[in-house]
Amino acid sequence: MSGRENEAKILILATEDCAYPGANAVGQAHMSYPENTYILRVRAPVMFPERFYLDCFEKGIYGIIIASCGVECPYEGAYEALASRIDKVYGMMKERGLDTRRLRLTGICTVCTRAFVKEVNQMNELVTELGPPGTEKKAA
Amino acid sequence: MVDEKRDQVTAPGPKVGVYVCHCGGNISDHVDVEKVCEDAKGIPGVVTVKNNMFMCSDPGQQLIMEDLKNGTIDRVVVASCAPSLHESTFRSAISRAGGNPYTYEHANIREQVSWVHHGEGATEKATRLVAAAVGKARELHPLEPFRVDAKRHATVIGGGVAGLRAAKDLADRGIQVVLIEKSPFLGGWTAHWDRLSPTEDDVSELIPELCRQVLDDPAVEVHTCSQVISFEGFIGNFRLGFRKEPPAEGAYAEEIERMKQSGADTGDFIPHVGVCPEPLPEASEEQTVETGVVVLATGFRPYTPRKGEYGYGEIKEVITLPDLIRIIAENRRAGGGQLLQVNGRKIRAMAMIHCVGSRQIPGIHEETEGRPLNQYCSRVCCGATLHAANLIRETHPGTRIFDFYRDIRTYGRGQEEVYEKASDNKVLFFRFEAQDPPEVSGNAGEGDFPVSVKVKDTLTFGEEIETKVDLVVLAVGMEPNDVSDLVEMMKLPVGADRFLLEVHPKLRPVELSVSGVLVAGTSQAPFDVGETCAAASAAAVKASAVLARGGFVELDPFIAEIDMGKCKGTGACVEACIVDGALRMVEMDLDGEKVLRPEVVPALCQGCGACTAVCPENAINVSGWTLKQYEKMVEMIVSEKLAA
Amino acid sequence: MSTETMKFDALILGGGIAGLQAALDLADQDFKVAIVEKDASIGGKMIRLSKVFPTLDCASCITTPKMAAAAHHENVKIFTYCDLESLEGTGGKLTASVRQKPRFVDEDKCIGCRQCEYNCPVMVSDPEQGGFSARKAIYIPFSNAIPQTALMDVENCTLCGKCSKVCPTEAVDYFQEPRIFTIEAKTAVMTTGFELTPLENKVQYGEGKIPNVITSLEMERLLAPHGPYNRVLRPSDGMEPDSVAFIQCAGSRDKSMGISYCSRVCCMYAIKQAMLLSGALPLADIAIYYMDIRAFGKGYEQFFQNAMAMGIAFIKGKVARIDAGEGGAVRLHYEAQGEDGGVRTADHDLVVLSLGMVPAWNPAGTCTVSTGDDAFIKTIRPKVAPTLTDMEGVFVAGAAAGPKDIVDTIVEAGAAAMEASKYLASLARTVKAAA
Ligand SMILES: Cc1cc2nc3c(=O)[nH]c(=O)nc-3n(C[C@H](O)[C@H](O)[C@H](O)COP(=O)(O)OP(=O)(O)OC[C@H]3O[C@@H](n4cnc5c(N)ncnc54)[C@H](O)[C@@H]3O)c2cc1C
Ligand SMILES: Cc1cc2nc3c(=O)[nH]c(=O)nc-3n(C[C@H](O)[C@H](O)[C@H](O)COP(=O)(O)OP(=O)(O)OC[C@H]3O[C@@H](n4cnc5c(N)ncnc54)[C@H](O)[C@@H]3O)c2cc1C
Numbered sequence A: 001m002s003g004r005e006n007e008a009k010i011l012i013l014a015t016e017d018c019a020y021p022g023a024n025a026v027g028q029a030h031m032s033y034p035e036n037t038y039i040l041r042v043r044a045p046v047m048f049p050e051r052f053y054l055d056c057f058e059k060g061i062y063g064i065i066i067a068s069c070g071v072e073c074p075y076e077g078a079y080e081a082l083a084s085r086i087d088k089v090y091g092m093m094k095e096r097g098l099d100t101r102r103l104r105l106t107g108i109c110t111v112c113t114r115a116f117v118k119e120v121n122q123m124n125e126l127v128t129e130l131g132p133p134g135t136e137k138k139a140a
Numbered sequence B: 001m002v003d004e005k006r007d008q009v010t011a012p013g014p015k016v017g018v019y020v021c022h023c024g025g026n027i028s029d030h031v032d033v034e035k036v037c038e039d040a041k042g043i044p045g046v047v048t049v050k051n052n053m054f055m056c057s058d059p060g061q062q063l064i065m066e067d068l069k070n071g072t073i074d075r076v077v078v079a080s081c082a083p084s085l086h087e088s089t090f091r092s093a094i095s096r097a098g099g100n101p102y103t104y105e106h107a108n109i110r111e112q113v114s115w116v117h118h119g120e121g122a123t124e125k126a127t128r129l130v131a132a133a134v135g136k137a138r139e140l141h142p143l144e145p146f147r148v149d150a151k152r153h154a155t156v157i158g159g160g161v162a163g164l165r166a167a168k169d170l171a172d173r174g175i176q177v178v179l180i181e182k183s184p185f186l187g188g189w190t191a192h193w194d195r196l197s198p199t200e201d202d203v204s205e206l207i208p209e210l211c212r213q214v215l216d217d218p219a220v221e222v223h224t225c226s227q228v229i230s231f232e233g234f235i236g237n238f239r240l241g242f243r244k245e246p247p248a249e250g251a252y253a254e255e256i257e258r259m260k261q262s263g264a265d266t267g268d269f270i271p272h273v274g275v276c277p278e279p280l281p282e283a284s285e286e287q288t289v290e291t292g293v294v295v296l297a298t299g300f301r302p303y304t305p306r307k308g309e310y311g312y313g314e315i316k317e318v319i320t321l322p323d324l325i326r327i328i329a330e331n332r333r334a335g336g337g338q339l340l341q342v343n344g345r346k347i348r349a350m351a352m353i354h355c356v357g358s359r360q361i362p363g364i365h366e367e368t369e370g371r372p373l374n375q376y377c378s379r380v381c382c383g384a385t386l387h388a389a390n391l392i393r394e395t396h397p398g399t400r401i402f403d404f405y406r407d408i409r410t411y412g413r414g415q416e417e418v419y420e421k422a423s424d425n426k427v428l429f430f431r432f433e434a435q436d437p438p439e440v441s442g443n444a445g446e447g448d449f450p451v452s453v454k455v456k457d458t459l460t461f462g463e464e465i466e467t468k469v470d471l472v473v474l475a476v477g478m479e480p481n482d483v484s485d486l487v488e489m490m491k492l493p494v495g496a497d498r499f500l501l502e503v504h505p506k507l508r509p510v511e512l513s514v515s516g517v518l519v520a521g522t523s524q525a526p527f528d529v530g531e532t533c534a535a536a537s538a539a540a541v542k543a544s545a546v547l548a549r550g551g552f553v554e555l556d557p558f559i560a561e562i563d564m565g566k567c568k569g570t571g572a573c574v575e576a577c578i579v580d581g582a583l584r585m586v587e588m589d590l591d592g593e594k595v596l597r598p599e600v601v602p603a604l605c606q607g608c609g610a611c612t613a614v615c616p617e618n619a620i621n622v623s624g625w626t627l628k629q630y631e632k633m634v635e636m637i638v639s640e641k642l643a644a
Numbered sequence C: 001m002s003t004e005t006m007k008f009d010a011l012i013l014g015g016g017i018a019g020l021q022a023a024l025d026l027a028d029q030d031f032k033v034a035i036v037e038k039d040a041s042i043g044g045k046m047i048r049l050s051k052v053f054p055t056l057d058c059a060s061c062i063t064t065p066k067m068a069a070a071a072h073h074e075n076v077k078i079f080t081y082c083d084l085e086s087l088e089g090t091g092g093k094l095t096a097s098v099r100q101k102p103r104f105v106d107e108d109k110c111i112g113c114r115q116c117e118y119n120c121p122v123m124v125s126d127p128e129q130g131g132f133s134a135r136k137a138i139y140i141p142f143s144n145a146i147p148q149t150a151l152m153d154v155e156n157c158t159l160c161g162k163c164s165k166v167c168p169t170e171a172v173d174y175f176q177e178p179r180i181f182t183i184e185a186k187t188a189v190m191t192t193g194f195e196l197t198p199l200e201n202k203v204q205y206g207e208g209k210i211p212n213v214i215t216s217l218e219m220e221r222l223l224a225p226h227g228p229y230n231r232v233l234r235p236s237d238g239m240e241p242d243s244v245a246f247i248q249c250a251g252s253r254d255k256s257m258g259i260s261y262c263s264r265v266c267c268m269y270a271i272k273q274a275m276l277l278s279g280a281l282p283l284a285d286i287a288i289y290y291m292d293i294r295a296f297g298k299g300y301e302q303f304f305q306n307a308m309a310m311g312i313a314f315i316k317g318k319v320a321r322i323d324a325g326e327g328g329a330v331r332l333h334y335e336a337q338g339e340d341g342g343v344r345t346a347d348h349d350l351v352v353l354s355l356g357m358v359p360a361w362n363p364a365g366t367c368t369v370s371t372g373d374d375a376f377i378k379t380i381r382p383k384v385a386p387t388l389t390d391m392e393g394v395f396v397a398g399a400a401a402g403p404k405d406i407v408d409t410i411v412e413a414g415a416a417a418m419e420a421s422k423y424l425a426s427l428a429r430t431v432k433a434a435a
């Protein structure tokens, strides 16, 4: 593992009802995924304002996966609000020259182990390719 | 076991203790626990770091409890397995040591580190997760579960079997109940029936028994001819106003007439009507109750066929299943006979048609007169129809029966037997496809049967068959009663099928999205009487759990909290809130000035944080899950200081 | 052998979804509850399903929160791997004699780390995965089991000693004896659920011996997100099936098997599985052979109509016989009801038997609760108090009282909890009155 890979930190905001137990199921199955991933347990990702995501990129997070409950969200209406906020964040990312694929909204269930690993691997490949946030501008 | 108390004098502010578990090698085989501990000592705010082979064991828990008791620490971070396994263990250890269980944060370094990463990066990741947990722990504050005063009182709306069952159950659990029934009668539609399918229960016994239990119970107050007119408040503390008034002109005329003719007293059962528990009111009167929970048991109404649907309303020999059920009972009371009789007419042969007003398919059935299609199956009509057919075949063996169906749905216990019995009783079955329904026509003058029913029968591979009959019975389905006033007033959710919509059919099947408001019986979906009673009892048990502690309801502390020092009163949070009424703007006094500021209604707040995201000042946060805590966690995760 | 006695307000027999719901509804009213479960994990059939109709949410996502809520509830104590030997008494004093089978792993010591499982050299076919994959001779029942405690399959253990060597807590105990204890409770709820109708006595369906004829529960595993293959493959040769058939009323509404009743869930689960299959195998032809489609519950008819719109073929006809066809195919002989009728044959790559339900437990010999003609537990007031049995203070819910889907099961469990809590309240009143 090279130092660079470890630097490419990916933040995963995982809902306590679905995705967080889903990530635990990956562990119980002893599957494996890259180490540069940090899973934070959240009640509902709808709580994060637009600037939280931008700040994360500013602080040096390479990629963010919002692992939500999707439409099975226990808070009625919250998922829709989240989805429209993420759209706004995409706009703001574009303005700042950030590749919007660095932020991904997805649904992960309590036993969706393969889906979880797939999401993480995809994001990892992407951020390895893109490099640190903010550098894509120069590349282009 | 290592015990390395930091000799450095603790800085003011939270004192965090970090406890790392080896999990008997499960963690320590892949994560260098000693190194994690060493590095954790350098994390700001950490005053002690310990590790144990099994933190969840008694000795492990003792480590935490001792440090709390002697004042070394006031925040706890345990790095171990998934929080679902032992978060509650450690929270309870903190409580037992006299601490606040919410001053705890968990770092998941087994399921999310040692079991998924095996390289050297595992140790660094574990350290960063511990650091993130410490970052959050320093921002944690003691929390207390919310207590909301609650009236040990329930209101049941609707006096059919669902309402009666729920009211009696609640009263038996020592809860005061007010039952509000719109009509002058108790018993709902069940009281209109006769013998129930498939158990043969006689409603003239069943309904009076249920009514007696309710009317004789001093804990239940029954109000008939009453309707809800106002509703406010929240779980534990609703205020519900209702008006009792004489029935409107012509309303319940048939039933009132039957009551008069029967000469029944109040409290007596009147066949096909129900029990009238109190004299009809002479004047209008309004009352208000303060109540802790509300159970909606407003029931259904049988589908009324459109004019011309299978000849209904045009051919007088076409009637509905509710009509037939009464006719069967009247025939039996009149002493039976070789042939069933309707108004003196002998029925030599009759047709029964299933799925009338149910299982309607867009594209095949058309919406008329603004009546939306009923796409659902009404669940009870197949059983009730075949049961009625059996009653007729057994009491009036001369009456032949033709049955036209799409699928026979005798699903429940004892129902398949009713179907088999119908075959044994020589009921003749014809099966039709939704797009080829039977055609009913009057045969004025043609032969001596007044009606003919023609069908393309799939049981005989699509042969056109015509039957001549004296009577056609339409097995009409169920539609929800119109409760748009209640829906509006109480903000109740309604599904595409127009029935009341539960929060989740499996997780919370008898709860509506308004906390403290429950649903029972056929106001939710078609059910038979047994299923209705089960649903009513299930609603009652939820209500009973809410009110079990007597006097108060205890709620999670994870709800929105406003920092008035920061709040500028923009109202953005109120707008973003996903629950009606959980946040509201109120006028308050701030430094001698009258200002509008938001206020959280704890009983309604679900703690999702939708408000947090929109506050420009970050003045509103969900306790225990604040934005600041997450920012700290992210900072720790990217911290240069922790780099390996 | 000591026989300790533990006291509770309520005893719940069976930790499936019915038992869990009843336990939670009682515990939330501050009654003390014991759940006695015969398996090594709670969760019943539901935790073993893939996705559930009519909402198609993931079964685990709905079941695990209830399992965890019961396991962590301060008023609930769970006893797994236990058989009820007898239940006696009445009038608010029930005495249950319980025998806990040896797991050969100390429950208090095991931390669920699975070291034993990883190091065990013995591979055994895993019934929890429909036999499609293997497990070890010492194992945790399945990934989301509660408790996460290992148990040893003594039939297959070679006594190599590896597990006891690697166990970090010295929990492996080759000499563990059954533990017999007594539970005293004031009321009980029977939630013992169902089993699939056994195939052995149905010659027409090949008695379970025809390759590529699987049961519906096996299909649930194939479809589960954490299932054995990660894909739907047919068992005989691992081929992706191009045509899959479901046979309805296999072992229900069938007098020849002594099961005349309708099992009530098979129409809906077959439609569900067909829908999930058409997602997993978009090119496959999927057919359901049926007599009547009984989509009676809330939202079910719409679910059925959606399945028809998706192109799933619904073939009206009674399957009379099944044979092995060529190259792993399965040949169906059926009496067609639609079109021109007649006896026809059809070949499919994979055939699923939509098996019905039989009771999992017969109370005879254990307690005086009676059963009906259908062998499910008898209820004495099915219309007004549907969970009452003929033993005072004993109630029933879920599939133990006749086939039932999850929604109806959960509601009925709530009703049984209500009856049990009323019974407890009435006992308290009589005690008060006597004092
Ligand atoms: C034709 C037919 C035959 C049937 N046969 C059988 C059978 O054989 N066996 C069987 O088990 N089931 C049978 N059923 C089903 C059975 O009728 C229902 O399960 C049962 O009546 C449902 O009871 P409920 O209390 O939910 O609703 P209802 O019986 O409809 O009672 C609802 C009550 O609420 C009152 N109400 C409505 N709105 C308000 C309001 N806004 N405020 C106050 N009160 C209000 C109504 O006046 C009524 O009294 C049959 C149904 C039909 C349609
Ligand atoms: C293939 C298939 C697919 C299905 N799909 C769906 C679906 O999608 N949606 C849906 O709503 N329903 C579905 N169902 C139905 C669903 O499985 C049942 O409704 C549900 O499992 C019933 O729950 P229960 O708790 O009553 O019984 P069970 O799930 O059978 O649980 C009973 C529990 O009691 C235990 N037990 C038994 N006997 C004893 C004893 N003597 N002592 C102690 N414990 C005992 C058992 O081990 C078990 O844990 C499906 C069924 C099948 C077969």
Ligand code: SF4
Pocket (backbone or CB within 6 Å): B354, B355, B356, B358, B359, B376, B377, B378, B379, B380, B381, B382, B383, B407, B408, B409, B475, B477, C296
């Ligand atoms: S119960 Fe029978 S008659 Fe009624 S809607 Fe359903 S299928 Fe049609």
